[in-house]
Amino acid sequence: MGIKITGTGSYAPERILTNAELEKMVETSNDWIISRTGIRERRIAAPNEACSDMACKAATNALAMAGVAPKEIDLIIVASVTPDKHFPSTAAILQSKLDASNATCFDLQAACTGFLYSLECANALMANESNYRKALIIGVEKLSVLTDWQDRNTCVLFGDGAGAVVLEKRTGKKDIGGILASKLGTDGKYCDILQVEAGGSSMPATHETIDKRQHFIRMEGQEVFKLAVNAMSKACRDVLESASIRPEDVRWLIPHQANLRIIKAVGTKLGMREENVFVNLDKYGNTSAASVVIALDEIVRSSKVERGDYLLLTAFGSGLTWGATLLRW
Template structure:
């Protein structure tokens, strides 16, 4: 891509320390059904480690502990990403948080993170595209940079979905986990960067995957709680089928728009929804197993956080080097889906030295502004 580009220069993630195994989920399901007076048929309702692993690939997931929220996990991931980028909070021009489980309806989780980090120069926005949120955020960050609105964007994907799980429903309660992943995206004249972004949606399928309570249609009330409207609802079979089809099509388009072929992809980092979905997409794209990064077995489906967490682990494991072409794909409630191709850039130590004058100028401007506003 000629001209100004958007490159990822920092990355970091955080997951809560509390591990919840498949056996733990099995016990929660049994306890919940017993409390509700629901019968359990061992033959039909068996939900043990083998059952969950075979159908999802998940062995365990992380649940947020007391005092942990989407904002607090996001701030921890963000600090790690900024450290990797060699930047401070005051270097951030804009903060984007992709989440379906914000701390509040308002103010935005991004505003809470801005305050926690001390990033008082940054504009903020929350973005809700469910599991596809991080990819939508990448596209928005890229647009802000190319438009000249921002030079440094902090993008976070984070979720605390464990607090919206019905442990009487094995179709959803076995899937989700909590965590946060963050990347720093900067303006650059480098030839590498975010090369394509394909974003799609189909609102006619909204009722197949949703959290019905808590908004203006079904505000929180005694009835909404009694009727289980604050739990995630999903039509699993339909979602699975559409996810494979739509993500595969978006991936092919994103690769083509980046001017590449499928064999040019160095690493495929998909949304970690279900290992069978990942395998099906990789097969359609003819990508060998060594080019597919999977960590769903450790964290489950962390929705908007899954791609940045997986990306961080892939980079830290040495599976990504500068110039590698990465493919991201995701699918989530809405339905929303998308794909993105980026050529990896990484840390910019040499570039950072060149930008020292600009940073000093920015700090001077901020101090003058503080003096004027006293």
């Protein structure tokens, strides 16, 4: 039977933080940021705007497109590294804000690959005769709270935002769209190269951890860069092969929006034409778990996808985690 996406939605906070503003905060330049990353601006959530608030707006848009009422949803998965609280889950908080009281709710953490992990999870939970028939899958981040605004190596990279999809069971043979193949991976030996060290059970918050700025993102950028290119291109090749689809048959490669050079390198490795590789990181920067789903929503809403098109989603993040998912629209 399989499942398909019947609605997409996204939300970007109003406040735009430009490269020119960053030039006043740390020793950097608009030219450096654009040439090394491709990012021109990013969105920053308001102080009183939590992930559940952004998720609620993205989810409302996705539900409207699908024509599904919140009470019809029986599963909500929220992917995020910046949940509202340690607990309860952001998914539970979102359920209450949406009034989706019939949904089973949980959060999933796979860093920037979280949306793809959540899709795979929902795909498995909704398989065959399961009672889960309509699901909301969300990627949402408020990375501005984990960003060290004194660290030029990282503060130019990240942004806030949310994206959502509604998944439904395919109804009949005429329904061609759906998730065709997926490949996920993790390699925990790299868990130190991209992390937030303090605030969890291994290093609870103390005055000292705050003084040492250990509650912010730390990253070995070049190491992450190399691993990202290789892992995403291999995962993409694996899913294409398992579905017997050639790279040139893919209408859109929708990669995690972390760095334009990474995106281009993955496209080149796959032998894809530049016009089939979707880029919007110039506007949003790296929004981690939200990035791929915000991009998907932008493609859908600008009518850049037609029924029957193949979409190849790929992501990479802390863990290290990576994945690729092939969709037919």
